[in-house]
Amino acid sequence: MSTELGVRSAVVVAPPVVDRKVRQRRSWLPALLRTVVGRSAAIVVLLAVWEAAPRLGLVDRTFLPPLSEVLRAWWGLLDGGRLGENARASLVRSFSGFGLAVGIGVPLGLLIGWYRPLAELLSPLLELFRNTAALALLPVFVLVLGIGETSKIAIVLYACLWPILLNTISAVRTVDPTLLRLARSLDLSPLRLFQKVILPASVPVVFTGIRLAGAVSILVLVAAEMVGAKAGLGYLINASQYNFAIPQMYAGILTISVIGVAFNQLLLAIERRLTAWRPGPPTS
């Protein structure tokens, strides 16, 4: 009786998927348009105020030039090659530090999370390091590694490492215990258990750490470049301010914002791809 029920419900329930796809296709364009308009409304308003306020004399245009002037300066920097050169310097440092942090933090976190006694032993230490502001350590890095690329990549690596490491550890430690019981009852070898249960179960939480680190990598680098550097977006912003090239300064700031948003979107896209099985989309 209930088999029939099961089979019948299979027939009844299966169609909606097809149905949903059809509906999605039909209303795809207007929906996308609405999303784009909805999500960019606040930004458009901000940019409009930026353009209008200095022109109307609401703010001093020496300190906040209108957006159009900033964009002209941005174009000038791009045309002269200064923007590309500085952005490249920043991105190389940022990505090197970030990449190293992912390369070190994820395997190390998996290891520490897996060996419970090790995690308990190290967690006070990790807590201490995480709560030591990376920029407070910048003088130490400069002292030891000099003012070249090494110290800048090192500070990014340091700042990115903690969110990745701590999230990975907690990801491994919070794997659903019933899944571990299942694996044990199937007599899975530790390697198989790791590969087939722990690793895939950890991906969402690990990625939260990676995205945090992505934001941190740009934040810390720009600050580091303001202290002692001869290239980079942080340097560009700081140097422009010294030379009273205010539109150029804002152009630099704008570039950093755009890079930050783009980087986050990229990481979000990778995360979505890896966690497509999850019911809800990851939140930005």
Add this chain to the structure above:
Amino acid sequence: MSAGIEFRGVSKVFPVRGGDELTAVDGIDLEIAAGEFAVLVGPSGCGKSTLLDLVGGLTVPSAGEILLDGRPVRGPGPDRSTVFQQYALLPWRTAQGNVEFGLEAIGVPRRLRRARAREYLELVGLAGFEERHPHELSGGMRQRVAIARSLAYDPEVLLMDEPFAALDAQTRESLQEELLRIWRRTGKTVLFITHGIEEAVYLGQRVAVMTSRPGRVKAVVPIELPDRAADRDLRSSPEFARYRHEIWSLLHDEVSRAQQWEREVGRV
């Protein structure tokens, strides 16, 4: 293939805080024949799940031994499979992938896995749902996937730890029927744990009633009901009511003892 299970004087003692010991189960003697559907029923905290862990080889008895087909249990293995109350499905895998998981664990080649998983999903009435992820399935369907996974690697014994406790009444009844059908078709030995009296009477060929703290087998009640498949409304027949009352009486003292114990613990 199926095998009998034999408990011989099985006890399990856990250390608790303060250096004390808690006897979860004590001196269990029970024989379950190959191909039998046996149900363990008892109040909460009577050590039912401990007993299942012992058969599963996840823990070792403090005294006595458990024989599976005459050989003592030495650890976990694919000759026993457990269906958990919380389904224990891998959320990143589809229904198909979840059933294949058990087959991967015992090293079935990829080609065979696919066909075998489909076959067992069909057996539990989930044909057409192979590509759904667990979050796209209802609770009852998730448990069907878990049952398919447990059966697909052809264990000798199926251990079921209150598998239908989290489901609504309607779904539970239809899954009970389905489970009996599957059991008749596959001939597995089933050890089913529940705290539901009706469930125990409906499913079991024999029902073992357990005492609370420490868990002992108080009585074993053989259930002789007419063929469940033929009789549509078995649950309202007088024989069913008589068995239900018998087990209820056996359990009643235990439940009030367990509640009193919990009150005392709460007061401390």
